[in-house]
Amino acid sequence: MATKLEKVLLIGSTGTIGYHILHAFLPKVASFKRVAIFTSQNTVGTKKELVDKVKASGVEVIVGDLGNEAQVKETFSGFDTIVSALGRGALHLQSNLISIAASLTPPKRFFPSEYGTDIRYSPVTSPSEIPHQNKLKVRAHIEALAREGKITYTYVVTGPFADTFFISRMPRIGLNMGNGTYGIVGPEDAEKQEKISGTTYSDTARYVLSAVQAPPETTKNATLRVSSFTAKPAELLKGFESVLGKKLNTIYTPLDELRKLEKEKWAEKDPYATVYTLNRIWYEGGSDFSRKPVALYLDEKTGEDVEDEERSKHLFEDVPKRSLEEVIKEIVM
Numbered sequence: 001m002a003t004k005l006e007k008v009l010l011i012g013s014t015g016t017i018g019y020h021i022l023h024a025f026l027p028k029v030a031s032f033k034r035v036a037i038f039t040s041q042n043t044v045g046t047k048k049e050l051v052d053k054v055k056a057s058g059v060e061v062i063v064g065d066l067g068n069e070a071q072v073k074e075t076f077s078g079f080d081t082i083v084s085a086l087g088r089g090a091l092h093l094q095s096n097l098i099s100i101a102a103s104l105t106p107p108k109r110f111f112p113s114e115y116g117t118d119i120r121y122s123p124v125t126s127p128s129e130i131p132h133q134n135k136l137k138v139r140a141h142i143e144a145l146a147r148e149g150k151i152t153y154t155y156v157v158t159g160p161f162a163d164t165f166f167i168s169r170m171p172r173i174g175l176n177m178g179n180g181t182y183g184i185v186g187p188e189d190a191e192k193q194e195k196i197s198g199t200t201y202s203d204t205a206r207y208v209l210s211a212v213q214a215p216p217e218t219t220k221n222a223t224l225r226v227s228s229f230t231a232k233p234a235e236l237l238k239g240f241e242s243v244l245g246k247k248l249n250t251i252y253t254p255l256d257e258l259r260k261l262e263k264e265k266w267a268e269k270d271p272y273a274t275v276y277t278l279n280r281i282w283y284e285g286g287s288d289f290s291r292k293p294v295a296l297y298l299d300e301k302t303g304e305d306v307e308d309e310e311r312s313k314h315l316f317e318d319v320p321k322r323s324l325e326e327v328i329k330e331i332v333m
Ligand SMILES: NC(=O)c1ccc[n+]([C@@H]2O[C@H](COP(=O)([O-])OP(=O)(O)OC[C@H]3O[C@@H](n4cnc5c(N)ncnc54)[C@H](OP(=O)(O)O)[C@@H]3O)[C@@H](O)[C@H]2O)c1
Pocket: 011, 012, 013, 014, 015, 016, 017, 018, 038, 039, 040, 043, 085, 086, 087, 088, 089, 090, 113, 114, 115, 116, 117, 131, 158, 159, 160, 161, 165
């Protein structure tokens, strides 16, 4: 019988998505033997209210430096599961953390910071997307160690965060509340539009909690694709109009135009070039999770990722499924 995992360490848990993951754990602390966050001295000073709330909920707060190997090793040795939600600027630090975790026995379970684009989707098309390249390096490292049985991994892949990427960060994409517009990437003919999956912060957190609590064999060396919805841009537009109770003016940007803009932005070293790359990947079908299995498992002999319907069939039964309108309400209100 598989061992029950009961001691969970969260790192990067004070950041954008980490905050939500942490808040999903707070009401569940009593069902674990130990839940802790590892955070920096700086965060303890700047996010005092959060840290106090976390402590009051029974979560331990371990203050330290992720660069201090001896401290990280000692900390990791007290947990069976490590969930990382480190930010884009800290993804590269994870390989060392994974090596430390892999030096400990029994093998730890490690959730690298993913929560985004399915980076196995044509990584060659985003060579300038440093976080993607860093995530690919982290994956190669942890998978090599997993094949040796020194660690196990779980990737939670969410596609774009619905809370941010459908509320326009660029004038041409998603809802622009001020202008009363909705930007669609793709053709005007809805039939020809690609579907896109997205996940809210709150659902991402629910899925991570659910994966941590699931029988370990069902999430062992797995890529888990989760989403709050999968819809065509035209359906999203309709959903926003229905929730807002008004018609929105639609702006269409054909994919080729977005690709051209993406190239220009990278050439100009525009700090938002990344956003163009991400949107291009998503709207060309790269985050249509309805076309892919919810879970893929590493076959330790061949190194291939394989589907296993039997093993994945009970995953996420505890995460409530919501209608597109309910999801849009959550992100708009
Ligand atoms: N799907 C999407 O649309 C989407 C959007 C944004 C991000 N993401 C992904 O979500 C994951 C987490 O990103 P995030 O935006 O939530 O992270 P974030 O807010 O930038 O940072 C998360 C936390 O990481 C810790 N950290 C430690 N050293 C750091 C360093 N050198 N640089 C940055 N952070 C450091 C900090 O917490 P402590 O001080 O507590 O250690 C920080 O609060 C990433 O994998 C990212 O690619 C996905």
